[in-house]
Amino acid sequence: MICGIDLGTSTVKVTICRKMEPQFVVASRSEQCAAEILQSPSNCSEQSVWKILCSLKSVLNKIDRDIFQKIEYVAITGQMHGVLCWDAPNISEISPGNNLCAASNLVTWQDQRLTPDFLVNHPQIHPGFGIGTLLFEKYGNRYSIFKGSIWGSIMDFVVYIALGLPQKYHVTTSSQIANSFGYFDPINGRFDVCSLKSMGFPIDTLPTIIPETSVIGETERDNYLNLPEGCKVIVPLGDTQTAFYSVIKQRKDCTVINLGTSCQVGRIAEAKSVEAKTGQALQIFPYFKNCFLILNASMNGGNNLDVFVNGVFLPLLDSFCDTSKIEKEKIVYEALVRSGLRALEKDKLCNSGNVQYTGEMFPERSKCNPLGGNGNQSGATISNLTSTSCDLGQLSLAFHRGIIKNAFAAFEDGWGSPCDLDQVVTVGNIFEKNKLFRAVTENLFPGCSIFNSNSSLGAALFVGDNLDDLS
Template sequence: MSGLYFMGIDLGTTSVKISIVLNGEQVSSVSQPTKADTKSNVGSAGFEQDVAIILSTVQSCMKELSPETLSSVKKICITGQMHGVMLWSSKHLNNFYSQENNSFDVQHTSPLYTWQDQRCSEEFLTSLPKPCSHLPLSTGHGNATLFWLSQHQPDYLARFDRAGTIMDFLICILCGLDSPIMSKQLAASWGYFDSSAGCWNKEILEQKSFPFHLLPRVVNPGEQAGTLQFDWFRIKKRTAVLVALGDTQCAVYSVLSNPDEAVLNLGTSCQMAFPEFLETVPTFPEASSPIQFFPYFNNQYLAVAASLNGGNVLSQFVNMVQNWIGVFGCVKSKEDIWKTLLESSSTTNKNESALIKVHPTIFGERHAPTQYGEVSGITASNMDLHSVFHALCKGLIENITRMVSPSYLKQKGVRKLLGTGSVIHKNPIIQREVMTQYGDIVVELGRQCDSAFGAALFCEAMDS
């Protein structure tokens, strides 16, 4: 069995997952939460994570896999949270991993500034030069964060000579790379990247004294970044490691099997995505468009409508209910509230609840940042808890249909919609609304996006 397995590793925002596949089937997987969030020196605007904790979680996951399975791994592909950036010094590279103890010893790096980071205000972003890219620049994007650090913490930034995603950093350690190598998928997520030309906006960045020397070399997805420089548990030295990929692309890749399919993934947030060939890539983004195009695989782009409002809105509603009943001295766990809401959904008066209209965009949207939530159509008889909850669930799906309508999908050749994600899996109201509102398209529920599995599948495809 030696040399037959392919490993995908996902360094997600809240967890690490490892998937091992053989002939397109998952033969082993393990996942653990990271709990890596750490306090930021810019207060609530900063979203940072401890790199050492994340890599320690990788090791913990590796320990759960059987030595026999690991000894048969032929190739590795790492994916993870896009947009984020971290910094390190190349002079410490050989000290980041202890072969003697088989453990990471990560010191002298910056934290991971994640995609959720809010330190770049609209005023700050407006002050930056306009990118030559078809993707807009937002706070939390790697190059926006580097711009902020160069202007607000230049002495701190000067301590480092390398930058990359945490996936790129892990690959540098495993492969002994002096400088990081980044895929086009991740480079595009940082901003100031010309996807058509396949290069950074060097001249534009240097106008504002941007630390261009920090940026990684960029290559196509599927290219080999290097080989293991040591035996990693039972995975053999010189095992090939591919350049890191975006988690959104890998998640979609894990479930799509035909070119006429699209994915609706509803978890903490919500994404509608489908692959598309673009004859020409726009030079500049269409700011008001809810759909963006990210580099995918095989010279395709992934059309993505990414809503900031998903399961997080429902969780906020449950928190509100818990706080309200707490005012009266009643104690109910969130689990009990969820159970009551979901079990009693079938008893809701549909005629009355239909009158309520909820626009659930309480977290805004990237294409409409000043858009807030609204509730209308309230009557004396439809303010019961279940009617409001039903209207909220319906509003979440209506929000995504406004971003990507069924007619738009059909125009793009989409014939089947795959509903995935924890919210769709657990919530029967959401399931019904997806089936109803996208009724003109075949809807299939039940599959689960898995970035680690997608990375492993792509890894195996590149070997065939």
């Protein structure tokens, strides 16, 4: 069996597939981890590493024991760009009481602590990029949350503790993860050592880059995640890349939208055509087998709805609904989807959907102007509200539609040539859970293919397709 693990921003997912063809799913579990550090400053986004680990162990414990004991390979993917530091002499020290003795908080991709002046002087990064955060905090003579001499992504850390690697372990990762830290050339697959050295960054701490088919090690009998002894743990992979892989594998002729907390729209390109296909709004991400993803990596996805729900609706429910936050969120989301679907049907009949939402609640990297803060980014707007359109259904429909249209608009602008949107493929469990997102996408792109897939499945499928190349 092959186990794919996705350490997402809000959810931990585990998918287990057969090792040999046909690679069907034999088990799948997920759990919201609620790892946000709420006392962080408003411009910071940090998560508790301990809570992420607890959620991961909880999800793994939900897998049928007979299936679990047959796991031979583990591939870990998850949220990119973010960074944490650690220096744990003994993995058993990782616990709620002394978590910070073992590891720092995870500073996520949503972090906005980098100042405009700092960004002007560091053009190869955006807010939330790991190397930028390290330069700003750990090596910038500021008070820092970072403790320890080892740094990497949350996936790198989980590999470290799963394998019980030595204290002075040097992080070994894939180009997919390394690229997300910043100051990395995705085409040539290496860090910009000269620039980093000139800024005083300790280049000896940079991760070593190895192929995506590399095995970092095998689990011992008593390991932190209780994985079966002898499991081969693959080098960490990027969640965007594995999400794309889960739905297109060898296909290179379609446009994919990956919707979760954020949203990515992109296509696969061969190395020889990468630079010619990118525009200001698009980014190059290393993919698999010497190919690349050309992406609009939008900061705005499901997080727009989360802000809307938590900032507007939950405070209203607090006054008369005595249930947990999770139950309140469920009530609100069900109402938003139900009313939005009704509004969409009405819109189809009489073109009544005149409420518009520009889905840019979070600053887009492609529009970031360091000298002026957010540059052209003026925040999200709701427009065309009238006495007849100001209802919950129209607002919900506008939010869902605006998020999808925002991501596609930037991709089409940056692609530089006509893009075949007749072959749109979706990935992300949100399209299965949220019927309105699904209906809106089908309405905008008739004939699109909707897949109930995710990054954990993509990671497992990638390993299964490349068993002969693992080393």
